[in-house]
Amino acid sequence: xxxxxxxxxxxxxxxxxxxxxxxxxxxxxxxxxxxxxxxxxxxxxxxxxxxxxxxxxxxxxxxxxxxxxxxxxxxxxxxxxxxxxxxxxxxxxxxxxxxxxxxxxxxxxxxxxxxxxxxxxxxxxxxxxxxxxxxxxxxxxxxxxxxxxxxxxxxxxxxxxxxxxxxxxxxxxxxxxxxxxxxxxxxxxxxxxxxxxxxxxxxxxxxxxxxxxxxxxxxxxxxxxxxxxxxxxxxxxxxxxxxxxxxxxxxxxxxxxxxxxxxxxxxxxxxxxxxxxxxxxxxxxxxxxxxxxxxxxxxxxxxxxxxxxxxxxxxxxxxxxxxxxxxx
Amino acid sequence: xxxxxxxxxxxxxxxxxxxxxxxxxxxxxxxxxxxxxxxxxxxxxxxxxxxxxxxxxxxxxxxxxxxxxxxxxxxxxxxxxxxxxxxxxxxxxxxxxxxxxxxxxxxxxxxxxxxxxxxxxxxxxxxxxxxxxxxxxxxxxxxxxxxxxxxxxxxxxxxxxxxxxxxxxxxxxxxxxxxxxxxxxxxxxxxxxxxxxxxxxxxxxxxxxxxxxxxxxxxxxxxxxxxxxxxxxxxxxxxxxxxxxxxxxxxxxxxxxxxxxxxxxxxxxxxxxxxxxxxxxxxxxxxxxxxxxxxxxxxxxxxxxxxxxxxx
Numbered sequence: 001x002x003x004x005x006x007x008x009x010x011x012x013x014x015x016x017x018x019x020x021x022x023x024x025x026x027x028x029x030x031x032x033x034x035x036x037x038x039x040x041x042x043x044x045x046x047x048x049x050x051x052x053x054x055x056x057x058x059x060x061x062x063x064x065x066x067x068x069x070x071x072x073x074x075x076x077x078x079x080x081x082x083x084x085x086x087x088x089x090x091x092x093x094x095x096x097x098x099x100x101x102x103x104x105x106x107x108x109x110x111x112x113x114x115x116x117x118x119x120x121x122x123x124x125x126x127x128x129x130x131x132x133x134x135x136x137x138x139x140x141x142x143x144x145x146x147x148x149x150x151x152x153x154x155x156x157x158x159x160x161x162x163x164x165x166x167x168x169x170x171x172x173x174x175x176x177x178x179x180x181x182x183x184x185x186x187x188x189x190x191x192x193x194x195x196x197x198x199x200x201x202x203x204x205x206x207x208x209x210x211x212x213x214x215x216x217x218x219x220x221x222x223x224x225x226x227x228x229x230x231x232x233x234x235x236x237x238x239x240x241x242x243x244x245x246x247x248x249x250x251x252x253x254x255x256x257x258x259x260x261x262x263x264x265x266x267x268x269x270x271x272x273x274x275x276x277x278x279x280x281x282x283x284x285x286x287x288x289x290x291x292x293x294x295x296x297x298x299x300x301x302x303x304x305x306x307x308x309x310x311x312x313x314x315x316x317x318x319x320x321x322x323x324x325x326x327x328x
Numbered sequence: 329x330x331x332x333x334x335x336x337x338x339x340x341x342x343x344x345x346x347x348x349x350x351x352x353x354x355x356x357x358x359x360x361x362x363x364x365x366x367x368x369x370x371x372x373x374x375x376x377x378x379x380x381x382x383x384x385x386x387x388x389x390x391x392x393x394x395x396x397x398x399x400x401x402x403x404x405x406x407x408x409x410x411x412x413x414x415x416x417x418x419x420x421x422x423x424x425x426x427x428x429x430x431x432x433x434x435x436x437x438x439x440x441x442x443x444x445x446x447x448x449x450x451x452x453x454x455x456x457x458x459x460x461x462x463x464x465x466x467x468x469x470x471x472x473x474x475x476x477x478x479x480x481x482x483x484x485x486x487x488x489x490x491x492x493x494x495x496x497x498x499x500x501x502x503x504x505x506x507x508x509x510x511x512x513x514x515x516x517x518x519x520x521x522x523x524x525x526x527x528x529x530x531x532x533x534x535x536x537x538x539x540x541x542x543x544x545x546x547x548x549x550x551x552x553x554x555x556x557x558x559x560x561x562x563x564x565x566x567x568x569x570x571x572x573x574x575x576x577x578x579x580x581x582x583x584x585x586x587x588x589x590x591x592x593x594x595x596x597x598x599x600x601x602x603x604x605x606x607x608x609x610x611x612x613x614x615x616x617x618x619x620x621x622x623x624x625x626x627x628x629x630x631x632x633x634x635x636x637x638x639x640x
Binding site: 179 | 534535536538558561566567568569570571572573574575577594595596598599600601604
């Protein structure tokens with residue numbers, strides 16, 4: 001098979017998996033609905049309660065889970081290529097720490113709960129910029145290793161700020177912030193999905209556009225410079241776009257760990273070394289994983305929910321280990 | 329990197345969920361609370377066994393009491409011993425006079441050093457697992473400490489009996505118990521013939537927390553002529569998915585003013601029949617939030633919401 005045909009097949013399989021996961025997410029829940037009920041309710045026909053369950057509870061959850069999963073996986077795939085480091089992922093690069101600081105400071109400062117996502121996004125953006133500034137402070141062009149270290153340092157700093165804020169904030173607001181940071185798409189609304197989708201499509205499109213640049217960066221700085229790429233600018237651009245994409249997911253659904261780290265590795269073996277293919281495939285696989293994880297999160301411990309981030313890790317680790325074994 | 333932190337956070341979430349309605353803690357078997365021993369018969373001395381199984385011998389009536397539970401704080405005032413309080417939690421705002429007592433912050437767990445700082449001769453703690461270690465430290469510091477688990481209406485009656493002995497006024501304690509019991513009975517009788525409405529009690533928004541059968545609020549709903557849709561769950565409070573609430577299809581929803589407003593605004597809650605039909609009953613959270621001396625009053629307010637006109 002030619003590489004192109006292999007990619008088409010891979011995309012078809014991944015898209016089918018995403019559709020199946022979405023159908024499962026729409027069809028399964030505490031209220032039993034037959035496939036016919038589901039179909040009618042999505043079209044706005046039949047029982048009012050069923051229509052509301054489909055349109056205002058299940059469908060927004062499935063869509064937001066898919067978008068968040070796709071965004072995290074695409075962000076991770078781009079960062080791993082740009083940094084030439086398999087451990088690079090948005091959360092390691094300061095996004096999660098910054099978002100958590102933003103969220104906690106928002107509630108500790110008495111902001112209404114609706115402003116928490118905005119606080120998280122601001123925190124994540126600030127952390128991303130801080131990491132970039134630290135990495136550039138050396139005066140030399142930012143080395144991926146320095147960028148990684150700066151991310152870890154900013155993360156540790158963020159941790160300290162969070163602990164201080166939590167220790168001094170009133171109990172119930174702390175509870176809000178903690179719950180929120182554990183990750184969930186339980187509160188998904190169409191309005192939220194609208195702005196996230198707009199933002200996500202723009203960022204993801206930019207990542208796909210710059211993917212050939214990432215291919216060159218992945219060869220190493222010297223090789224990339226030799227091929228006429230402005231390494232400094234290309235690296236910074238990929239880093240900023242990917243991080244901001246991940247920051248938006250934190251604002252939409254809290255911290256959903258593991259997806260950005262592992263999903264790119266899962267698809268890389270089959271999607272080859274071209275980042276356009278890797279990033280796209282990672283997006284579909286990430287969407288599938290998070291939709292299924294949300295389904296498990298809301299059904300396994302009924303009537304309660306499990307934290308989404310915990311489920312993605314629980315489900316992803318065995319899969320990853322299996323993949324690792326095949327590698328040998 | 330955050331995993332341990334999150335697990336901790338989750339534990340804290342669960343703890344606070346329960347503290348919210350002062351209805352927390354697992355349902356452990358209750359030990360007989362008051363043990364009359366020979367020592368107790370000497371004048372002015374009281375021997376008590378608390379919910380952590382510690383035996384407490386008070387040689388004299390306590391004069392400097394720290395009450396770290398809103399329910400016991402209001403009870404001390406009802407027993408005419410409010411002037412003996414030298415510390416309370418941040419949430420003990422009833423009666424108004426309680427607000428003059430020094431605020432010692434949170435109670436599950438308390439700040440042991442702040443508590444020791446007001447030199448109490450008796451500390452009352454809520455018997456939650458996270459208070460076991462602070463209780464031990466207070467004992468070790470030589471401060472008599474009494475831990476009580478007050479989750480159900482029966483716990484409240486038991487607590488009144490114990491605190492009556494602690495303040496040396498068992499007669500007044502009997503009056504308090506009788507008055508609350510009589511009001512609850514009056515409400516029960518008034519709503520007896522009415523159709524029993526099923527109810528979902530939303531205690532928190534994110535996550536959505538439901539009141540379960542392990543809380544006195546579930547008992548109050550029963551007395552007021554309703555039936556808690558989560559009454560079959562023995563836990564006092566726990567998080568639930570919106571769709572699970574929809575599956576249980578309650579006739580009415582109980583919520584605080586802000587919580588009710590958020591519910592009306594959220595699209596996802598439109599799946600709930602009670603919300604579509606506008607049957608969100610707004611409760612006074614300060615009144616019904618704790619199993620204290622106003623339990624009767626709380627039952628009256630719920631009955632008036634569930635069955636308007638049933639009570640004068």
